[in-house]
Amino acid sequence: MKKAIYLSTALTALAVAAHAQTTINVVSWGGAYGKSQVEAYDKPFTAKTGIEVNMIDADNPATPLKAQVEAGNVTTDVADVEMSDAIRYCDEGLIVPIDPKDLPPAPDGTPAAQDFLPGALPGCAVASIVFSTVYGYDTTKFKDNPPTTIADFFDTKKYPGKRGLRKGAKVNLEIALMADGVPAADVYKVLGTPEGVDRAFKKLDAIKKDVVWWEAGAQPPQLLADGEVAMTTAYNGRLFNAQVADKKPFKIVWDGQVMEWDLFVIPKGAPHMKEAMEYVKFATSTEQLAEQAKWIAYGPARKSSGPLVGKFMDGVTEMKPNMPTNPDNMKNSTTVDSAFWADHGTELEQRFNSWLAAN
């Protein structure tokens, strides 16, 4: 009897040890997006390599990463971050360089460096998807005269009701300028001048009293579903999932969308560096990126993944018209200028906080 206990204890300990050796921690954004990664990357990865993937949700995965590296206690193996954070962390040496030569080529043999969309490989990070901030509205509230442009979002006379906006300066200032008539291509030129910043804040002033501010990506579809807001900005994939998977009467307005990259990074001192690299290579391969598009409406970062994108997991909805990168959706759109935000983020976010707190 005693022997059996010893044996089972030893076996359990062994099992735990073996388990611990091959589990990597991936920090991502959770919600519908996190689920798409579990389905498209994690499950096939574990099936292929036997390495378990432990997904950890964060409001912004870049935040715990910095804290971990600076404290010298890194538990994250892979993190999914935005471009501005990827560039900043790469500059500051918080994440390890990733050579495009190590990434798998496209099925037709095109090297990864050429296969990824321009700007998707900034040195220490590998982009997986393009997502965009768009606005969505409740179709039951605007039946006869639906909003179609970004300017309509700021027009509370014609389209009464509360608005949802992300609590932060980034993206909101860009949207405000486009709504004020600045051509998408000139947004950052205008925002680089003090007058341009004033202009953006003045535009935001127009709807300030009607805004409900959100912070986590899962909030805006909820606000819209609860009827707390009539329109809200949101990440396009979250709205898509609410529309298609949850059958909500929402509609996306693509005019004035602001696109951004999501990228995989590996922190310096990651406990499972080798496995983490394996994961990044696997997840950003042509097939896996196309596979993710089955679960959420974000555009794959590889050109070769485009043709493989088919239908949503419900088997009915075509994904291509719902991608931010679809040409029809890109007529009036801009991409976040990460260099601009690395420089002016401190000042503009401070001004935003000050603006927000003042009554």
Place this chain on the structure above:
Amino acid sequence: MADTTAALLTTADGKPLKAALVRAQSRARRRALLLVLPLLLFILVSFVLPIGELLKQSVENDYFTANMPRTVQWFQTHPAGTPPDEAAFAAVALDLKDGYTARTAPLAGTRVNYDMPGTRSLFTSTARKAAQMQPPYKDALLAADPKWGDPMLWATMRRVAPAISDDFYLAALDRTRDVNGNIVQVSQDQRIYIMLFLRTFGLAAAITFICFLMGYPVAHLLATLPLRKSNLLMILVLLPFWTSLLVRTTAWIVLLQREGVVNDVLVWLGIIDNQHRLAMMYNQTGTIIAMTHILLPFMILPLYSVMRPIPPSYARAARSLGATSWTTFRRIYFPQTLPGIGAGSLLVFILAVGYYITPALVGGASGQLISNLIAFHLQNSLNWSLGAALAALLLVAVILLYWLYDRLVGIDKLKLG
């Protein structure tokens, strides 16, 4: 005389009684110390050390100092006001060259950027070009970017050169230094912290007062009812106290939001019409309501523990001597409950001042408190030094308040139960 008598006394085994007593006492003291040691160590490791580290962060930031050694050296050897010469430009260029290979130039840029927005990319882009730079470095740097000729940039670099500075405290008070080193207010649209400190203290005071108004009668009822009934009521006070904070806050969102239960009922009753639903959530009202509810037990419990032992005979004596019920309350009962009011108010106020989750969830724009900005700097902007300075100011304000309370009321009068 006493001494000699003591010296003569011995214990059963012949040792002097005094020495044996001292030994026994020191043994008891050691044992007592051993018993509190775990807690002492725990407090030291989990409380004193992190707070010390935080306070250090608020005055020390070596992003620039550690990564631009030659430039720092130049600032040390040349007094303030010296225009940058070729040696200064050479120091910057060589530091950036090293910074590029070690990937530390952006850190130096980040530090300067805190005080002078728009300079971070100046450091990263110049560092990229620094490897090819040849003397004279002044021309090389100005060719790389004309911003290097800006006197404000040099004044800022001089200011951030020492690792230890009061910069973050100035920033936390909406102040900065101009090109001549005078302390000035930051521009109107960047001011926020003083206003938020005032709002935080104002809201905390309002919440404390509402808690007092609502808690006092409840505590009195609890203290005067027969034990069986008051125990039942006490459970009602404690029940929300045992429920998760997040659940209680979210419950308030469900109740008070525009499409929430309260608004629905009011519309249904015809008190308000559907277009003019009350905004009770995502603003100061929401913060005050939710926080008052959450902090109420912290007021009721100390009040109750003070009221319970007050003998009812005092009030009866006052009445029998001709005092009105109001006079009895004012002159006899109320003064006896003061220690409880003090303890409850201090508890509620201090908790309210540092509250984070509830205002973050229900505060919207106008219900944000200083703690939300501290969290913003620790989690989003990653300017830990500024976050630490704000936290330190909050700590100082609370300690000041505690000291004031001690002077006015006396901390020995505080009664928590």
